Structures are given as C-alpha cells and as structure tokens.
Amino acid sequence: NAGVTQTPKFQVLKTGQSMTLQCAQDMNHNSMYWYRQDPGMGLRLIYYSASEGTTDKGEVPNGYNVSRLNKREFSLRLESAAPSQTSVYFCASSESASRQETQYFGPGTRLLVL
Amino acid sequence: GNSVTQMEGPVTLSEEAFLTINCTYTATGYPSLFWYVQYPGEGLQLLLKATKADDKGSNKGFEATYRKETTSFHLEKGSVQVSDSAVYFCALGRGDYKLSFGAGTTVTVRA
Numbered sequence: 001n002a003g004v005t006q007t008p009k010f011q012v013l014k015t016g017q018s019m020t021l022q023c024a025q026d027m028n029h030n031s032m033y034w035y036r037q038d039p040g041m042g043l044r045l046i047y048y049s050a051s052e053g054t055t056d057k058g059e060v061p062n063g064y065n066v067s068r069l070n071k072r073e074f075s076l077r078l079e080s081a082a083p084s085q086t087s088v089y090f091c092a093s094s095e096s097a098s099r100q101e102t103q104y105f106g107p108g109t110r111l112l113v114l
Numbered sequence: 115g116n117s118v119t120q121m122e123g124p125v126t127l128s129e130e131a132f133l134t135i136n137c138t139y140t141a142t143g144y145p146s147l148f149w150y151v152q153y154p155g156e157g158l159q160l161l162l163k164a165t166k167a168d169d170k171g172s173n174k175g176f177e178a179t180y181r182k183e184t185t186s187f188h189l190e191k192g193s194v195q196v197s198d199s200a201v202y203f204c205a206l207g208r209g210d211y212k213l214s215f216g217a218g219t220t221v222t223v224r225a
Contacts (some may be wrong), residue, residue, distance in 0.1 A: 004157070031211070042118075042203060042215035043158070050211060058212065099207035100146045100165045105157035112217055 002026055004106035006091050012112045013081045021076040021109050024090030029104070031097040032074035034058075034066060036087040037108070043090065049074055049099035081113045116141045120204045120216035127194055127223050135189040135219050137204035139179075145205035147171075147180050147187040148199045152218070161189075163181070194223045 004025045013019055025032065030051045035043040035058075045058030047066040055066050063085060065077045074093075078085060089109045094101040121136040139147065146165045150158040162171030167182035176191045187204060204216040 040217050042217045043213075044215075045212055064128070092158075097211035099209055099211060100163075101207070102148070102163065103159045103213060105150075105159065107155075107157045 004091055004104055005092055006089075006106040006109050009107070010110045010112075012114065013078075014114050015082060017081050018076075018077065018079050019081065019111075019112075021089055021091075022073070023075065023106060024073045025093040025104070026062060026072065027093060027095075027104065028071070029093040029095050030071070031094045031101070032068065033092040033094075033103065034064075034074070034076045034095075035090045035092065036060065037090060038087050046076065046089075048097075078111075081111075083113045085111065086113045087111060115209045116145065116206055118204050118206050118214050118216040121219055122191050124216070124220040124222060125219070127172045127180075129203050129225055130193045130194060131188075131221055131223075133194045133198070133221065135204075135221070137187045137189065137216060139185050139187065139204075139206050141185075141206055141208070143209045148188075148205040148207065148213070149176070149178055149187070150203045150205055150215075151163050151200045152203065155216055158203065171205070173202070196223050199223045 033048040034046040049068040091106040092103040148163045149161040151161045162173040164171045164180035170179045206214045
C-alpha cells in the first residue's frame with residue numbers, strides 16, 4: 001500500500017499563475033483533508049471532504065478551491081497564486097470524519113510563489 | 115473555542131535523556147487528543163492518541179495521559195535516541211471532525 005500520495009513534491013510559481021495539487025489515497029478512506037504548514041503555526045485546515053461528493057471550508061480557504069474527484073482523489077487548486085501561499089501543503093485521509101479517527105498524511109508539496 | 119498550546123522549542127537533548135513536551139488544550143465537549151510526529155522531509159504520522167479522560171496512549175517508548183482535570187496531554191519518553199529527532203505536534207480532535215494542531219516542538223537529540 002502506498003498510503004497517501006501527493007504530486008508534485010516541489011513547485012515554483014510566479015504570482016498570478018495557477019496550479020493544481022493532486023492527492024490520492026489507497027486505503028478506501030471516506031474523508032480527505034488539505035492542510036498548509038507554515039513555520040510556528042502548526043497545520044491549518046484549508047478544505048476537507050467528509051465523504052465522496054461533499055466538500056467544506058476549513059480555517060483558511062481563501063484563494064483555494066478543491067475537487068473530490070472520486071473516493072480516492074482530492075485535488076487542491078490555486079487559481080491565481082500569491083506569495084502568501086508559499087507553504088508546505090499536506091493532504092490527509094481518515095476512515096471517517098470523526099474526532100477519534102487517525103488521519104494519515106502524505107509526504108507534502110513544497111510550493112514557492114515568487 | 116477549541117485550541118491546543120504546546121511547549122515552544124527548540125529542545126536539544128543528549129541521548130538517553132528524559133523528554134517531556136507539554137501540551138494543554140481548550141475545548142468544548144469531549145475531544146480526542148493526539149500526538150503526531152514529523153521526521154525530517156516527511157509528512158506527519160500518528161505517534162499515539164487517547165480518546166477519553168484518563169486514557170494513556172503509548173507507542174515507541176512514548177507515553178501521554180489524557181488529564182481532564184488539568185486539560186493536559188503531556189508527551190514523555192524516558193530515554194531518547196538520536197532517531198527521535200523530529201517535530202512533535204499535539205492535536206485535538208473536535209466534535210466538528212476537524213483537528214486543531216499546536217505549533218509544533220522541534221526536538222534534536224545529540225549522540
């Protein structure tokens with residue numbers, strides 16, 4: 001099992017460019033999440049999908065959109081990148097949306113916006 | 115609201131030293147509590163968790179006890195190794211299915 005995979009691993013964008021971060025999980029999990037990690041701030045939730053066909057905003061959704069393509073895949077799109085979106089992005093999944101469930105994380109995507 | 119406060123780092127220790135990382139929380143209802151670890155260049159992985167008061171989570175020599183009376187979930191290990199060098203995150207599982215993370219504590223263990 002690969003677990004949670006993310007592509008690309010690293011990306012450099014210019015301000016105003018767009019890109020999509022891809023995430024896939026092979027654990028048959030129902031719930032998926034996108035976080036960003038910034039120094040000294042822990043992880044902050046951008047969007048999540050409690051189940052296939054649903055998506056909801058997290059703490060910091062501005063400037064992002066998501067698509068739950070199917071049960072396995074959950075993509076994050078930056079329509080017009082800004083330097084403030086320079087961060088490390090993590091995708092995660094869990095069996096269900098429950099406060100007791102363990103979340104499983106991908107290796108991350110480092111994004112630099114110039 | 116729901117939040118987690120954890121000890122600021124960085125923490126530098128010698129091998130075989132005792133490690134404690136403090137974590138306190140504010141929450142409504144009955145949250146679950148987690149410790150996640152991030153090794154250099156990797157994503158986060160679960161270290162241990164506790165889902166109700168007085169539960170003790172343990173894994174790889176690490177322990178943490180869910181203390182409702184002091185709203186704490188401190189992480190401890192009796193004898194650290196160089197391989198324990200990582201960033202440790204305390205997290206709270208909320209009733210709205212989201213995780214609230216602390217800022218992370220960087221631990222470096224010297225041989």
